[in-house]
Amino acid sequence: MPPAPGDREARRKDVSEAVWRVLADKGFGGLTLRAVAAAMGVSTGMLMHYFPTKRALITHALDLLEKNTAQRPRRAHPAPGLATVRAMLLDILPLTPDDTARNRIWVSSWDLSLADDDLSAAQAARYARLRSTIRPHLEAARDRGELADGAEPERLATAAVAFTHGLVVQALFDPARFPEDVQTTLLDGFLTSLTRPT
Incomplete structure (x- = not known):
């Protein structure tokens, strides 16, 4: 059963924070689905509901970086x-x-x-x-x-x-x-x- 929209948005915020922690610690060279999942304490499979490919994860990370820079x-x-x-x-x-x-x-x-x-x-x-x-x-x-x-x-x-x-x-x-x-x-x-x- 897919998460409710509010739960999904909260989880996506958690994912974004984990992506940022991995980026700050390891840069894009260390940005993997496994590393983000580990930072969140969840399975890679759960994370793939949000980012089915590494390319999707990288695109999100770049968007997150641009938003962080702008703010x-x-x-x-x-x-x-x-x-x-x-x-x-x-x-x-x-x-x-x-x-x-x-x-x-x-x-x-x-x-x-x-x-x-x-x-x-x-x-x-x-x-x-x-x-x-x-x-x-x-x-x-x-x-x-x-x-x-x-x-x-x-x-x-x-x-x-x-x-x-x-x-x-x-x-x-x-x-x-x-x-x-x-x-x-x-x-x-x-x-x-x-x-x-x-």
């Missing part, structure tokens, strides 16, 4: 222009334990995404959305005269995302060399390179 605490946007761009980019960096865990999970998902056309397209769309959220603030910076002459907000949004995610990867692999203050200093240096000379 994380964020810095206030202090003023139009580069000040807001700085706040947005700081929110991406692994500056706290929670941000570090979230970034480790994202990076661990890349291998799966590169090997699957649909997941790869979804990841490309995520990056496009990120660039599109940064671009209006770079446009505001241009209009305020903060950017160097000839600055193109679209190109700068791409450069900002590429710089920030490159810094994320280095900080994850070598946290002793890239603590919070070093990451912040490097980001500020990057943003300064975009500005109009005074």
Whole structure:
């Protein structure tokens, strides 16, 4: 007998929490139906009522990761222009334990995404959305005269995302060399390179 809708929703919440625990502990490389079932203390067969294949589990995990990322605490946007761009980019960096865990999970998902056309397209769309959220603030910076002459907000949004995610990867692999203050200093240096000379 299938569970009642309310029971099913409660169980799905339990499953999502177990998926998150496995991701935080082992990344996508360790995300299996068996690992999630063990984290819940249930059988793999029970879990397969929710995720009949590993592909379904991975898709759910990526959705869960995106939702968790969207709902994380964020810095206030202090003023139009580069000040807001700085706040947005700081929110991406692994500056706290929670941000570090979230970034480790994202990076661990890349291998799966590169090997699957649909997941790869979804990841490309995520990056496009990120660039599109940064671009209006770079446009505001241009209009305020903060950017160097000839600055193109679209190109700068791409450069900002590429710089920030490159810094994320280095900080994850070598946290002793890239603590919070070093990451912040490097980001500020990057943003300064975009500005109009005074």
